[in-house]
Amino acid sequence: xxxxxxxxxxxxxxxxxxxxxxxxxxxxxxxxxxxxxxxxxxxxxxxxxxxxxxxxxxxxxxxxxxxxxxxxxxxxxxxxxxxxxxxxxxxxxxxxxxxxxxxxxxxxxxxxxxxxxxxxxxxxxxxxxxxxxxxxxxxxxxxxxxxxxxxxxxxxxxxxxxxxxxxxxxxxxxxxxxxxxxxxxxxxxxxxxxxxxxxxxxxxxxxxxxxxxxxxxxxxxxxxxxxxxxxxxxxxxxxxxx
Amino acid sequence: xxxxxxxxxxxxxxxxxxxxxxxxxxxxxxxxxxxxxxxxxxxxxx
Numbered sequence: 001x002x003x004x005x006x007x008x009x010x011x012x013x014x015x016x017x018x019x020x021x022x023x024x025x026x027x028x029x030x031x032x033x034x035x036x037x038x039x040x041x042x043x044x045x046x047x048x049x050x051x052x053x054x055x056x057x058x059x060x061x062x063x064x065x066x067x068x069x070x071x072x073x074x075x076x077x078x079x080x081x082x083x084x085x086x087x088x089x090x091x092x093x094x095x096x097x098x099x100x101x102x103x104x105x106x107x108x109x110x111x112x113x114x115x116x117x118x119x120x121x122x123x124x125x126x127x128x129x130x131x132x133x134x135x136x137x138x139x140x141x142x143x144x145x146x147x148x149x150x151x152x153x154x155x156x157x158x159x160x161x162x163x164x165x166x167x168x169x170x171x172x173x174x175x176x177x178x179x180x181x182x183x184x185x186x187x188x189x190x191x192x193x194x195x196x197x198x199x200x201x202x203x204x205x206x207x208x209x210x211x212x213x214x215x216x217x218x219x220x221x222x223x224x225x226x227x228x229x230x231x232x233x234x235x236x237x238x239x240x241x242x
Numbered sequence: 243x244x245x246x247x248x249x250x251x252x253x254x255x256x257x258x259x260x261x262x263x264x265x266x267x268x269x270x271x272x273x274x275x276x277x278x279x280x281x282x283x284x285x286x287x288x
Contacts, residue, residue: 022268029264037257048249055260098267106256113247211268218271225278232285 005082007224014217022214029058029207036200043197052110054201057186058208059103063131064167065212066096067160070138071167074160084220087227089160090142091219095212097135104128115180123173124181127166134163 036054043050069092077085107125108118119125142156174183185192186201193201 022272026268030261033257033261037253049252051253052256055256059260095267095271098263102260102263105259109252109256109259113249113252208264211264215268215271218268218275222271222275222278225275225282229278229282229285232282233288236285236288 005080005084007084010084011221011224014221018214018217018221020214021210021217025207025210025212025214027207029204029211032200032203032207036197036204040200041196046114049110049113050197052106053197054204056103056106056110057201058205059099059106060128061205062208062212063096063100063103063128064170065209066092066099067131067134067164067167069216070096070160071164074157077157078154078161086157087220087223088216089156090223091216093135093139093142094219095215097132097139099208099212100128100132100135104132111180120180122179122181123177124170124179127170127173131166131170134166138163 033054037051040051040054042048070089073085073089073092076082077089104125107128111120112118138156138159141159145153145155171184173179174181186198191198
């Protein structure tokens with residue numbers, strides 16, 4: 001962990017890890033989606049609309065994982081001042097927000113035929129919408145607190161940690177409150193889903209997680225390269241001024 | 243009474259949104275990385 005905080009070492013690893021994550025992620029995610037869409041069975045009560053699960057559940061998992069990534073990076077930044085921690089948090093924000101939005105939209109598209117409504121203000125849906133707004137707020141704060149040299153103050157890191165309180169609320173919302181949304185079907189070590197649905201779903205989750213990691217690594221490389229270009233141009237301008 | 247709806251319209255819309263957003267985000271991440279690394283390399287050459 002501490003070794004990876006060195007930007008040069010990180011770049012050496014990210015150069016081969018990023019395309020690997022993207023390539024395998026695309027193959028596994030789209031293979032699983034094809035499996036679920038074309039070869040998986042329809043569900044007894046929900047019929048064909050159950051196929052939305054192969055997109056909706058990975059998107060929900062990655063929407064929450066993105067914020068957990070921001071919170072972990074924020075903690076690392078505040079405690080150990082790792083130079084890459086703030087960059088990792090910034091790189092997690094856009095993919096996390098995109099998957100949260102995909103989760104909300106696919107959930108709404110699933111809700112209309114399954115529940116007869118596009119949206120209900122229950123605990124699960126509302127806390128997920130709050131997560132999307134938290135992402136927007138975090139991105140705005142992160143951009144506003146960025147100094148000219150690309151460094152940041154600690155406000156986004158504190159916001160990242162405070163916002164993490166929403167993650168257990170999302171997870172337990174269907175247990176704590178009456179909800180239109182179903183209770184968790186998968187937990188560690190056990191599943192209420194039949195294997196016909198479970199295996200393509202687990203594969204889709206693995207594939208989208210690798211894709212998410214590939215996007216985060218690519219965005220970290222972009223932020224680092226921009227900072228290095230800025231630093232070089234600033235040094236050059238200073239040396240020319242003298 | 244349940245409304246008669248074609249479920250495939252909802253499934254197709256969900257897949258278009260999900261796949262479209264994922265591919266766009268991956269392409270955007272890769273392009274911004276390429277652009278930033280080119281900018282850094284150009285700055286080094288100057």
